[in-house]
Amino acid sequence: MxxxxxxxxxxxxxxxxxxxxxxxxxxxxxxxxxxxxxxxxxxxxxxxxxxxxxxxxxxxxxxxxxxxxxxxxxxxxxxxxxxxxxxxxxxxxxxxxxxxxxxxxxxxxxxxxxxxxxxxxxxxxxxxxxxxxxxxxxxxxxSEEAEMQALRDRYASLSRREREVMALVVSGLLNKQVGGELGITVYTVQVHRGQVMRKMNARSLANLVNMAGRLRLGRAPRAALQMAA
The missing domain is CATH 3.40.50.2300 (Response regulator)
Incomplete structure (x- = not known):
């Protein structure tokens, strides 16, 4: 060279x-x-x-x-x-x-x-x-690679509980159902959900679902979620 x-x-x-x-x-x-x-x-x-x-x-x-x-x-x-x-x-x-x-x-x-x-x-x-x-x-x-890395970084900033809430929310469960899955109150779900939306910089639930799809996130089995609670 x-x-x-x-x-x-x-x-x-x-x-x-x-x-x-x-x-x-x-x-x-x-x-x-x-x-x-x-x-x-x-x-x-x-x-x-x-x-x-x-x-x-x-x-x-x-x-x-x-x-x-x-x-x-x-x-x-x-x-x-x-x-x-x-x-x-x-x-x-x-x-x-x-x-x-x-x-x-x-x-x-x-x-x-x-x-x-x-x-x-x-x-x-x-x-x-x-x-x-x-x-x-x-x-x-x-450009796409940079966007994906930024998305991965935002997801990495979530706590374990926030990731659990996100997985259930994007799978289509209502706050009450998410609380039932995780054994927490609806209010606690709402707090975690708000944190997820803020940290992921999601403008709407549809936007969050799209992010989860790009990250290839799947809903965790109920038993795994209960063990993590």
């Missing part, structure tokens, strides 16, 4: 609104330099790597990003790299480039989630269009 890349990485960590970055992994230095120049000219950051191993040493980027990846690489191929990072970097769309593409290879890459598979030589604008789409997809994924 060049010194300029290192400087850019530092600036990335200091700004939540850093310029999107395009990662390029290709063992041909002329291809790397050509793609880097084109991407920078388009107003985007670029970081280049000669191998999949070099790329894997780079910490995950927390800004909109995408990966322009050669299929045929030494030691670890592009398809193998895709499989390795598929579950870890869902916010990083992959655009494959290759000089030796075939139908089975293309199908495999696309089924694994690649957004484009380009055969060299390709038109610069075709690649740039794919990069712009990938960056936007990454931006949406990062």
């Amino acid at each position: 060049t010194p300029a890349n290192a400087v850019e990485r530092e600036s990335e960590s200091s700004s939540a609104h850093a310029t999107p970055v395009v990662f390029i992994v290709d063992d041909d230095v002329s291809v790397r330099e050509s793609l880097e120049a084109m991407i920078r000219f388009a107003g985007l950051r670029a970081e280049t790597f000669a191998s999949a191993q070099d790329f894997l040493e780079r910490p995950r980027a927390m800004v909109p990003n995408c990966l322009v990846l050669d299929v045929r690489l030494p030691e670890l191929s592009g398809l193998e790299l895709q499989n390795r990072i598929a579950s870890e970097r869902t916010d990083m769309p992959i655009i494959f480039i290759t000089g030796y593409g075939d139908v089975p290879m293309t199908v495999r890459a696309m089924k694994a989630g690649a957004i484009e598979f380009l055969t060299k030589p390709f038109d610069d604008e075709v690649l740039l269009d794919a990069i712009r789409q990938a960056i936007e997809r990454s931006r949406v994924a990062l």
